[in-house]
Amino acid sequence: GLGTHQYTTLPRTQGQLHMLSLSLSLSLSLTHTHTHTHTHTHLDGSDNLLRQWLESVVRCVFLYGVLLPCEDAKRPVVKRWLLAHCFIGPVWETGRLTAFGNFPLAKVDTWLVGSVAAALGCLFWETLLPDSSEERNGKDKKQKARVLFMRVVRFYKPDYLLMIGASVFLALAVLCEMFIPLYTGKLIDILGAEYHRGDFQTAIIFMTLFSFGSSFSAGCRGGLFMCAIGSFIRRVKLQLFGSLVRQDVGFFEVTKTGDITSRLSTDTTLMARAVALNVNVLLRTFIKTIGMLYLMFSLSWKLTLLMLMETPLTGLLQNIYDTHYQRLSKEVQDSMARTNDAAGETVSGIRTVKSFNSEQSESCRYDDRLMDTHNLKTRRGTVRAVYLLVRRLVDLGMQVAMLHYGRQFIQYGQMTTGNLVSFILYQSNLGQNIRTLIYIFGDMLNSVGAAGKVFEYLDRKPEVSTDGTLQSEKLKGHVSFQKLNFSYPTRPDHNVLKDFSLELKPGQMTALVGISGGGKSTCVSLLQRFYQPQEGQILLDGQPLQNYEHKYLHSRIAVVGQEPVLFSGTVKDNIAYGLSNCSLESIQEAARKANAHDFICELQKGYDTDVGERGGLLGSSQKQRIAIARALIRQPQVLLLDEITSFLDIQDVLANCPNQTLMVIAHRLKTIEKADQIIVIEQGTVLEQGTHQELMEKKGHYYKQKERIFDRA
Known part of the structure; x- marks a missing residue:
């Protein structure tokens, strides 16, 4: 054995291992003593089982006390080994006595009880001693x-x-x-x-x-x-x-x-x-x-x-x-x-x-x-x-x-x-x-x-709130963009609008011009409350857009997009889309204002003609005119026309909207010339604004870039 001086000079871990070996020896000697006693004495079965459980508890407490100073003692695998070493014997004996009493065990019985004991042990530590x-x-x-x-x-x-x-x-x-x-x-x-x-x-x-x-x-x-x-x-x-x-x-x-x-x-x-x-x-x-x-x-x-x-x-x-x-x-x-x-x-x-x-x-x-x-x-x-x-x-x-x-x-x-x-x-x-x-x-x-x-x-709560309650009885349609900064959710690091300010006056036509990607369509999306600007606000008749009731706001603001979306159904259903109890007379009147009534009447079933999925059975110009009719039937106070390609349709809309606020995005010079004010936008900022004549006389950005801005047709 080791002397006292030799033991004290051992590292801490080796000393603990030595104590562990002594404890294992003691544990084995207790087991041997118990086996010897069991073989040569005639103790009652219940007393013998009780003694096994008591010895297992003492052994477990002793070993855990020895291992406690070790950092690894808290690991699940150590606790599993400790419990299995101490309690597998009494668990075996308890199961054998419960299931078979004093019947002698055959090899099959031994295998069965051992398998069940192992399964119980696995289930126990998987439940109580997890990783x-x-x-x-x-x-x-x-x-x-x-x-x-x-x-x-x-x-x-x-x-x-x-x-x-x-x-x-x-x-x-x-x-x-x-x-x-x-x-x-x-x-x-x-x-x-x-x-x-x-x-x-x-x-x-x-x-x-x-x-x-x-x-x-x-x-x-x-x-x-x-x-x-x-x-x-x-x-x-x-x-x-x-x-x-x-x-x-x-x-x-x-x-x-x-x-x-x-x-x-x-x-x-x-x-x-x-x-x-x-x-x-x-x-x-x-x-x-x-x-x-x-x-x-x-x-x-x-x-x-x-x-x-x-x-x-x-x-x-x-x-x-x-x-x-x-x-x-x-x-x-x-x-x-x-x-x-x-x-x-x-x-x-x-x-x-x-x-x-x-x-x-x-x-x-x-x-x-x-x-x-x-x-x-x-x-x-x-x-x-x-x-x-x-x-x-x-x-x-x-x-x-x-x-x-x-x-x-x-x-x-x-x-x-x-x-x-x-x-x-x-x-x-x-x-x-x-x-x-x-x-x-x-x-x-x-x-x-x-x-x-x-x-x-x-x-999920929408990032754009729809909790507004304001419903104005006499909406004028005065729109004001005030120092907006905005970036799309898919590109949060890219500002589409930068300190952007703009005013749309009732009864006037405002045209937004500029090269593609400048932020014109973004203004239309923000005015429809599709997004919430990160900074600044949009006012409608002096009130922030979010204060208006959602349904009311979208009945007062209508839009016709560059590629209007129609839904499967009839022409009549698409013009009256979103409206209930809409009469055929009002549908036809809106179609006349949009210059769509004549071609609709020429269709096989007139207003009951199916337009197909996404309007695929109609031409692009026909879809656009139906979309304009869908907007006009609501009698909106603010009308937004985004990249309308037909000059004739624009003139029809202007003639039928004398008191409404009209914002147009177009690439045709003949359309822009009739605007009350023209806003030149590039990279999310307003470069110039004024009438066509004023901007041409300035000979600034509008004058120099008109070949890039407008289509030649």
């Missing part, structure tokens, strides 16, 4: 999932009657189904013993009644649950769509169309499943499990305890499987959204695709997205296949053990053959039920993951 950071993140995710789950439950409030009715029928179906194996075993005992006609007929009648009651109740349960799911999906989709259309334009610029359509189509359905179908399965399985356990204990409590030994191992397998499967499911969901987005972009821009001969490249891009999704699904399927294989091997081992000990109990007269058949029927269902109970929680967390994305959109 710190990763497990904490997992617990946080589960807590968030529970919160989301309760939100989904509250969404089912209008369908509570359907859910309660479905739950009642579910309980009836389970109770009826539960007694069928019991009467099956009774029939076997009746046929195997002395035959009694009355007992046989009674058992048959009860089996028939229970079978019919189970089938009828199950059908009613399924119908009510499906009705509740359908009502929930319709309601959530409506709320989600309403929340989406209320978002600001910047939201749609940074959010892909595929993500939005995936939330509307796929995730809302998963939300419904998260509660209705999962609660259906959960309640049915829970009630059936409790009832089966009661009946199985009444048949053989020893076989029931043996069967329950499978549960810890099944729970551990299910926990590992859920972790990997949920992660891969989320990746598959995101990959499908990217695939839908790629297809949507190609279809919406099909003209560009064809003009650049990019059909093959788009097909390749879509194939790459599909392959990514396929690979993720393959990995997810592999995880599931391995899990099912291991789980079925565990099932097979448990069934072999059940038959082995069932045969012994029949030989000892502890149960009948019919009872064993009933028990095996229950056991085959109960194992599946326990796995379902464990699985269903993981599946709920997977489903509410989709709900989280839906709630993210439902809870």
Whole structure:
């Protein structure tokens, strides 16, 4: 051994290792002493078991006290080793005495008890001694999932009657189904013993009644649950769509169309499943499990305890499987959204695709997205296949053990053959039920993951507020841009408008001119409240735009864009878009003001002609005139014309809007010449302003750049 001086000169870590070796020696000597005592004395079984537990506790406390000064003592792996070393013995003995009493253990029994003890140990430390950071993140995710789950439950409030009715029928179906194996075993005992006609007929009648009651109740349960799911999906989709259309334009610029359509189509359905179908399965399985356990204990409590030994191992397998499967499911969901987005972009821009001969490249891009999704699904399927294989091997081992000990109990007269058949029927269902109970929680967390994305959109507040309440009875249409600084959400570091000021007077036409990208269309977007400027404000009759009620503001300000968007439907529907109870006379009057009435009457069905998707059945000039009619029918006080290409349409609008504020963005000199004031904009700032004649006489920027600013036609 080491002397005192030698021990004191050892480093701290080596000294602790020496103490650890001494403690292990002491621990082994205690175990040896206990084994020797057990072999040569005749102690009572309960006293012996109690002594093992006390010795294990003392050993654990002693070893932990020795290891406590070490920095590594707090690591989960050290604690796991310490607990396994100290308590595996008493756990083994407790399980053996509980399940088998004083029966001598065969090799199969030893293997079974050892496997169960190891499974219990794994489940214990995975639950109580997790790897710190990763497990904490997992617990946080589960807590968030529970919160989301309760939100989904509250969404089912209008369908509570359907859910309660479905739950009642579910309980009836389970109770009826539960007694069928019991009467099956009774029939076997009746046929195997002395035959009694009355007992046989009674058992048959009860089996028939229970079978019919189970089938009828199950059908009613399924119908009510499906009705509740359908009502929930319709309601959530409506709320989600309403929340989406209320978002600001910047939201749609940074959010892909595929993500939005995936939330509307796929995730809302998963939300419904998260509660209705999962609660259906959960309640049915829970009630059936409790009832089966009661009946199985009444048949053989020893076989029931043996069967329950499978549960810890099944729970551990299910926990590992859920972790990997949920992660891969989320990746598959995101990959499908990217695939839908790629297809949507190609279809919406099909003209560009064809003009650049990019059909093959788009097909390749879509194939790459599909392959990514396929690979993720393959990995997810592999995880599931391995899990099912291991789980079925565990099932097979448990069934072999059940038959082995069932045969012994029949030989000892502890149960009948019919009872064993009933028990095996229950056991085959109960194992599946326990796995379902464990699985269903993981599946709920997977489903509410989709709900989280839906709630993210439902809870999002638009960056552009629509809470204004002001509605002026006599709006004049005086618009003032005051020292605006603005950048788009997609390019926050690039200022489109810089200290920008502008005034639009009632009854006058203001023309914005300048080279492309100078900020002209941005002024139109800000005046429509599509965005919120970072600095400065826009006043309408002296009041900030955000103070006006949203619907009122957009009825007083109308816009016609460079490429107007029409919706599928008739010409009449597109002119009256957004208006209710609009008469045909007012629609025709607006069309006459826009110089569109004549060509509409020449169409096959006149005002009832379908314009096709996005107005594809009409020419660009025809779509523009219908868009002008759609603006004029509202009788707006402020009218914005963004890049209108038809000179004739501009003249018609000017003639029909004598008292309105008119702002025009155009590249035709003949249109600009009639403006009351011309604003020259470049790089987000006002360079010059005045009438055409004044600006030409100045011979400044407007005069020098007119060849670049205006079209020659």
